[in-house]
Amino acid sequence: EIVLTQSPGTLSLSPGERATLSCRASQSVSSSYFAWYQQKPGQAPRLLIYGASSRATGIPDRFSGSGSGTDFTLTINRLEPEDFAVYYCQQYGSSPRTFGQGTKVEIK
């Protein structure tokens, strides 16, 4: 099983700032099979990024993903009020599918 470790656990930022979230895998993941999700309280997760860098339908271009191998990054440029949420990384290159433990982006 591939273990995904996200850092930091919490990110305290102000609207308009840039958020950089990291996810490290315990073994190499094909970048074709790496995703990021956003989850707000009481809601289901929402797919943001798939294939490590492709934005899902309707996702603003301030969200971008990068990385390969064991290190992946989600960047949110110019944080909007609605971006404060928990973000999860996920690999789907091998079974079982696994998720990171989440990074909470909170308002500073």
Next chain:
Amino acid sequence: QVQLQESGPGLVKPSQTLSLTCTVSGGSISSGSYYWSWIRQPAGKGLEWIGRIHTGGSTNYNPSLKSRVTISVDTSKNQFSLKLSSATAADTAVYYCARADLSGSYEFDYWGQGTLVTVPS
């Protein structure tokens, strides 16, 4: 617009079987282009993939739950279901159903709203 909706008992007694159904609307579950998955999330914790099914009959389960999980599909009702036997308090969680692309390009682009299942200790 595809929509998924979970349904089932919100309270399950210890040692009994947790049973949930996901109803898909806005598209046919039989299209063959997707896997249909179950994912759960204990309160305040992260996401755990339980398993998936394709309408062609193939299933994949998380090894951590494999001995207790069965996922099935009813194409006539456009539904798929989860059964988790021998439930314990550790199975208390919000359970989501979700769709994943068969080709593997992306996963979990559509989710149900989630349903809370409690197994008292």
